[in-house]
Amino acid sequence: MSINLSASRENGFTARSLRYLHEVELHGGVRAAADALGINPSVISRQVGQLESEYGVVLLERSGRRAVLTEIGMSLVEHFRESTRRDADMLAQLEDFKSLRRGRLGIGVGEGFIENLLATVLERFSLQFPDIVVEFRSGATSEIIAMVRNDDVDLGLCAGGGSDPAIRARVFRAAPFCALVSPRHALAGERRIRFEQLRDQRLIFMPERFGVQQYLDAIIRAERLSVTPSYRCDLFSAAQAIAAAGLGVAFMSTDAARQYLDAGRLVALELEHPIAREFSSQVIRRVGRRLSPAAEFLWRQLVEAMQRRWSTSARGAGVA
Incomplete structure (x- = not known):
């Protein structure tokens, strides 16, 4: 396992010292770690010794012919591994940003x-x-x-x-789920209406796959009404144009009809029903x-x- 990190100090430890400690734990001894890294064993011993002197702890102890990490030594190795994982994740994100700018x-x-x-x-x-x-x-x-x-x-x-x-x-x-009518409509002066007030109007429905139509159908079922629309269209803009022309009543949120509402070509009547409020x-x-x-x-x-x-x-x- 080869980890390419600079020798800059992070959180009080040199990356090189922690890397050497990691390699000792990985390969089971100082000499084996040195052979894997292609360096002299004394380099590893000196770096580990400096850590031990600086912090007053024992990081390696002998177990037969092997050098075994102490508990604090293992804690430092885990710290190094976690830092390495975070570095790798960040580098991957940076590469993603670089490659996905286009x-x-x-x-x-x-x-x-x-x-x-x-x-x-x-x-x-x-x-x-x-x-x-x-x-x-x-x-x-x-x-x-x-x-x-x-x-x-x-x-x-x-x-x-x-x-x-x-x-x-x-x-x-x-945004509120509303009935949309022309400003000239008889109900245009109302702020809120019950759906029952619209049962005799010329209604504009969307196809059943539309979310707004599913809410509307749920209201109709809850009210146990039998309603036949005069129009069905699969474009909100078409439904708005029909309603603005005074030819029917459309149903959608005020956001969806914002242009027509701001232009004064439609008036929104909020539907007074619990299902409408769940929109x-x-x-x-x-x-x-x-x-x-x-x-x-x-x-x-x-x-x-x-x-x-x-x-x-x-x-x-x-x-x-």
Whole structure:
């Protein structure tokens, strides 16, 4: 076993002295260690002797014709080995950073997340990893989970929904789950409504694989209502455009509809139902997958951003 460390002092010990002590323990004696290192045995004896004199301890003792490490000697060897392992891990990380300054990072993203959350996170990421190509793949919640599980993307950001043993998820409260109507709609003056108030309206649903639709279906089942939508579309932007034209009622979070809401083209009516209040978002990665430094950095940034958003919205809503 060959360990290439400099002779600089660390924590009061020279790396060379600790290395020699390690080699003595590894090879079973001073002479055998010297032969393995290609040096004179007196060099090892002198270095070990200096350690013993400096700290007033016995590191080696004779056992027949062998030199055996004492308890404190073994403690120093373990210290050396642990330091060596840490050094190796850090060097591996540095090599990862060096080799992955250029590369690709895939993210599966649900509609409504890129503009409202990823935009701020990506600014910091791009400064840290300017040459990494970030590839976005959109889809419904179930599709994004499948992308992450199958390693088609590194990370996922989508509405909460379901559980998968292959997926590690950090779940957060999402922006309010609302009905979205034109400002000209008869209910536009309401702040909160019950779903029952919408049963006779022209409703815009998403496909069942979408997380928002799963929440909506759960509310409908809980209320024991029979509802037939007037439209189904697989783009949030299409649902927003239909609602803004006064042709129906769409359902999604206020984050997903932020552009239309800020422009005054839609009004958000919060759904008054326990299931709607459970609406969540999640950042996901595959269990057991070792992420690249770039992906690990983005994972931490996404989690921190989601935590900040939840803390801010919780304070605004008076949540303890």
